[in-house]
Amino acid sequence: MKTYTYKKSVALFKRAAKVIPCGIYGHMSPAPLVPASDYPFYASRAKGPRFWDVDGNEFIDYMCAYGPMVLGYNHPKVDAAAQKQLKSGNCITSPAPIMVELAEYLVDLISIADWAFFAKNGGDVTSYAIMTARAATGRKKIVLVHGGYHGVAPWAQATGHPGVIDEDQSTLLRVEWNDFEGLERLVNAHPGQIAGFMATPYHHPTFSDSVLPAPGYWSRVEALCKKNGIVLIIDDVRCGFRLDMRGSAEYFGFKPDLACYCKAIANGYPLSALVGTEALKTAAARVFYTGSYWFSAVPMAASLAALKELRRIDGPALMQARGKKLLDGLTDIARSHGYTLRVDGVPSMPSVYITDDESLMLHQDWCAECTKRGAYFTSHHNWFVSTAHTDADIKKTWNVADEAFRVVKKKY
Ligand SMILES: Cc1ncc(COP(=O)(O)O)c(C=O)c1O
Structure with missing residues (x-):
């Protein structure tokens, strides 16, 4: 060879x-x-x-652009939808109707979704999820899992990375993956202070093994969050649409309040989404959050075509x-x-x-x-x-x- x-x-x-x-x-x-x-x-x-x-x-x-490629590169249906939208317009002074159509499709598709918000990268929506949780609860602290990856915003990077200062992470608490008792201890130690718990559907850190949720882990976490008014945020940026079209939380049998998507959502066109429950819609609307290209219509058209195709072929x-x-x-x-x-x-x-x-x-x-x-x-x-x-x-x-x-x- x-x-x-x-x-x-x-x-x-x-x-x-x-x-x-x-x-x-x-x-x-x-x-x-x-x-x-x-x-x-x-x-x-x-x-x-x-x-x-x-x-x-x-x-x-077998890296699929580190996740965005899901149906194959240059998929004819996805590219045709993108080309069609491009002929009408992409980045315009007002959003295109495809934005509403795609939001309606996600609300219909993803079990917990009552609304959808669009941005470009996974990190845009993990940050927005945290802001939404804080806006909804009036609390500061966020619990993350050791080794979990949520993007490159200063809060999401490892402590001590160049350009990251202690203050960026001063409101974060960390717990080991699958350690329900550890999470419970943190919740008890910080009563009324934790806005959200963010984790991936299963643990898939770089440079080490992936670990699935222990039996009962997610249902206990869901109940703990509910009882203590903590927003449960699932970072489905990497797994999303690779385990279950209705969201990876459905695959593992639990219901988060917010879910973050990117990677597979548009087969390589730049798009991410945060979806959430009705109860968090007002808080999400109160957070000021936007970007120059977040209303681009071409990736939204590509996304709708990609999701329909993924759903059609399971x-x-x-x-x-x-x-x-x-x-x-x-x-x-x-x-x-x-x-x-x-x-x-x-x-x-x-x-x-x-x-x-x-x-x-x-x-x-x-x-x-x-x-x-x-x-x-x-x-x-x-x-x-x-x-x-x-x-x-x-x-x-x-x-x-x-x-x-x-x-x-x-x-x-
Ligand atoms: C689980 C998870 N969350 C968030 C991100 C950040 O996404 P992006 O690089 O698009 O900002 C990634 C990227 O690999 C990811 O895998």
Whole structure:
């Protein structure tokens, strides 16, 4: 099997490093790609479950743009809806009717939603959720889960990160994932002071295992929040529409007050949404919150088309089934080489680790060997499976994985 080289990617990155801080910043930075020399840095085009880098190498993509791609890149129905809206207008002095249509669709689709508010990024709506909880309760404190990711606003970053000051986080309290008693202790220690509890539907931190909710965890949290007037906020930015079209809270059997969406909501067009219950609508309306591009009509048209298509084909069930097939095969192939592949999280968004080497060198090397043979895997972040990944793609991925295991076996 031919292995890829990345001459043009490296040359472009060198140019970028001169004019862009970090060259490529944030989650797409090459820093966590180990070894970075085995990964492409720039994509030239994408279609379905694949992308091609600037050197012409083809990848079956298991990162899906870190989540926004859900139906396949350049999906014809989504792109047609976006193009149609573009011809009428995108960013105009008044919002377009599609905004109302999309809000009505989300209210109909998502179990807890009585209203919907639109922005661009996941972090826009996690911040808005916190402001709404504070406006509704008149309280300051917010409880978060250790290691949970909610965006890059100063409140959402880890303490001590450059540019973040203690005051940004002075109203935050943190609890371990799945620790109901810990949350209860915090609530009792801060009576009448906690505005909201925000968590992802299950714990999917970067650089470590994903952990599902313990039995009864969410129903106990829901009851505790209700009893103490705390707004329960679900950050469904990453899982949203990958577990259940009605919201991931429905998948785990509980009812939050607010839910944040982004990633899969428009198959790659820039859009996020906060939805909430009737009881919080007035508080949400009182918070001043807006942005230059938040009323753009094209992403809203794309979103409506993407959600309708996901609902039509039961996208979450399809992704779960395809993910399960991929992972069962990979686990068997690992075993045939004498390795253990541990899979956490859910099949549509799996967190995958080879457990035979605690240093993670083996795991990183295997992911890199797969990537430079055409199956794009990262070693530090959960993967994503889309509805566009076919059985043929999965078979090809198994062949790549098999050869990559043979290569790493010689080293480890
Ligand atoms: C669970 C979760 N919340 C919030 C965010 C922030 O979203 P964005 O990067 O679009 O601001 C992310 C992004 O990865 C996320 O996974």
